[in-house]
Amino acid sequence: xxxxxxxxxxxxxxxxxxxxxxxxxxxxxxxxxxxxxxxxxxxxxxxxxxxxxxxxxxxxxxxxxxxxxxxxxxxxxxxxxxxxxxxxxxxxxxxxxxxxxxxxxxxxxxxxxxxxxxxxxxxxxxxxxxxxxxxxxxxxxxxxxxxxxxxxxxxxxxxxxxxxxxxxxxxxxxxxxxxxxxxxxxxxxxxxxxxxxxxxxxxxxxxxxxxxxxxx
Numbered sequence: 001x002x003x004x005x006x007x008x009x010x011x012x013x014x015x016x017x018x019x020x021x022x023x024x025x026x027x028x029x030x031x032x033x034x035x036x037x038x039x040x041x042x043x044x045x046x047x048x049x050x051x052x053x054x055x056x057x058x059x060x061x062x063x064x065x066x067x068x069x070x071x072x073x074x075x076x077x078x079x080x081x082x083x084x085x086x087x088x089x090x091x092x093x094x095x096x097x098x099x100x101x102x103x104x105x106x107x108x109x110x111x112x113x114x115x116x117x118x119x120x121x122x123x124x125x126x127x128x129x130x131x132x133x134x135x136x137x138x139x140x141x142x143x144x145x146x147x148x149x150x151x152x153x154x155x156x157x158x159x160x161x162x163x164x165x166x167x168x169x170x171x172x173x174x175x176x177x178x179x180x181x182x183x184x185x186x187x188x189x190x191x192x193x194x195x196x197x198x199x200x201x202x203x204x205x206x207x208x209x210x211x212x213x214x215x216x
Contacts, residue, residue, distance in 0.1 A: 063131035
């Protein structure tokens, strides 16, 4: 949440947000330094000086707190779906615009670094990968619920909205991999550019002809 918007919240809510951010930052640093499995939930709570009860009011598990940076992006994406206007565009274009707008909201200091640390941890921790898959499925279902409630789409038996979401998510992961592999320091602006490039590649991927490679 932008600092200006944060300051307008009641004191209690601001304290909750500060605690949440402290848990995310400390978790990512400790997991990176000690290893995901080498850091217990007790270690994390002691470092932030909060109880386990406080932790579980905000996160469901170590995997949940470590995945928070990208999960925040997709939560913002769901918010955008509640207000976005198709304006005659395809559903996929509408979804792409919503995700780019959500990315524009990720203005908190250090967000890109948190994303990098989180994705590096996911490569080493199978439980984080499983958590991400479950989160992705829940987010897709939530997005479909919003789309069918707000847009004039066919019934639940129509596979096209789900496939459009799947294409969006696949393009996002391709863009994220490209972004992370760049030699320069990754920025939010660069991630947006990589997302647009991945989106622009989608139509060609659907018509790409598959031919056997000729023998030398």
